[in-house]
Structure formats: C-alpha cells, structure tokens
Amino acid sequence: MANKLYSLSDLKFIKPTTLRSWFTQKSSPHGKFCIVDVRDSDFVGGHIKGCYHYPAANFHYTLNDLYLQIFNDKVNDVVFHCALSQVRGPSSTLKFLRSIDDIKDPELKTYLQNNIHVYILKGGFTKWQEEYGNDNEVTEGYDKEIWEFGS
Template identity: 40%
Template structure:
C-alpha cells in the first residue's frame, strides 16, 4: 500500500502554468508538459489548450495507461472544475500507480508553485530528474476567470456558460 496522501500533492497556479504554455510556439503545448482534464459531464464551455480529457469516471482503467504514456513528460498537471476532489484524487491515483509500476521512479509532488517560481519548470534536466506532478490550483474555474478569453491558452471557450460562475 502506498504512503502517499493528499497532503503530499503539489499545486501550480494558473499564472505559472500559463507562463509555461506561452513559452512554446502558438497552438502547441510544450512537449515536456501534459495537462490532464478529469472533468466529467462538466467538460463543456472550454478547456486548456493542448490538454487531454480523461473523465474521472474512466480513471480506474486509464491510470496505468497514463503512467505509461506520460513517462517521458517532465511535468504532469491534473485538474477538474475546482481542483478540490477529482483533480487531486486523479493526481494521487497517478502517483500511486506510478510508484506501483516503477518503484524506482522519482516523482516530486509536494508544495505550491506560485507566480515566478515556475521558472525553469518543465525543462529537461539531467538524468534522474523527477517527474513533477501538480494539481492546478482552483481548477478550470479559476483558469477560465483569468484566461478564458485568451485563445492562446484556452480552446472552445463559451463565455455564456461561465458568465455566472461554476
């Protein structure tokens, strides 16, 4: 059984994540970053550019596949609408499965990345660098408040859906 708990999770602010996305060519996500959107039927009204939608209802059988397909990513960010339950649960499930499949793997997952602290995050380092697993602070709700109408960062945004909040 894993000793990882919710208190071991690391959070990234929307501003820090946006800086990393904007560091890549337009319309692409940096190749070393994966953003996993675990919203279910509330996955409407927009999403973070380049994110992958894996409904939380499918995580039981998709997590081992995620661990394998994301193994070469330096940064993996999970989020749901508010990042209070599904996003953190998905990140924790991912970390536990990663540890189960590869006990020798190295993963960083504790703390909060604030604006300006993300400098150099997600850049390839030397061998043995730990994959960084984050939860997006405030989820897509906070993201869309700040970046919903920014087409460089958000795809498929529908303002009328978010106009009165989540």
C-alpha cells in the same frame, strides 16, 4: 518495495499564472509539461489547450493509458485539474501517484518514478477560465456563456 503512501499533504499546487508562463516559455521547470483534465460532463465549455482528458469517473481504468501517453510524450511536469481542483483533481492525482509502483513494465515505471513532477492547478478550470478563458493561445473551445450562467 512497498508503495509510497501519498496523502493530500504531499500534493503540490501551482497557480494559473505559473502554468500560463509555461505556455509562454514553451517549457516547464523540468522540461516538457502536460495538463490532465479529469472533469467529466463538465468538460464542455472549454479546456486548457492540448490537455489530456481523462475523466475522473473512469480514471482508474485509464491510468495505464495516461502513464503510456506521458512516457511516449517524454513529459516531465504533469498538472492535474478538475473544475475547482478540490475533489476530483486531488483524488485523481493521488491515484496516479499511488499506482506508479504497481506498474509492471520496468522502463515505464522507472521513467515515471525518476522523471516526473506532479502538480494540481489551484482553483481548477473555474479559476483558469476567469483569467484565460478568452486567451486562444492557452484555452480551446471556450464558451463564456456556460461559465457566466452555468456555474
């Protein structure tokens, strides 16, 4: 079976308000959700609560770990983001989707092919922190000064 060739046009974006509502409901449309933050050194200054941090710089090398974490946590909806969700977020999402067919473990591969829905956070963490940076229910380690003067 050939790998599905995913392209940018296949990617789905969700708004920060939608993701925030998943926290409120403690569930996403398909069950459990996770956030994958692919920022590198710009991870400092805050992150979405409970996110998985898989930096884009070595994302390809940590893909299998991410697949296993999603499988073990029985996640159904996966939301990727970087600072703006314009380059690293979409690129990592495509790597994630394109590599599923290469997984050797049949149970893991089947789970990922049949049970997950993948999204990108529109506007990335930059937009998230504008709306929810000071919201301790959904944001951890937030440093407002970094975002006011560092961007």
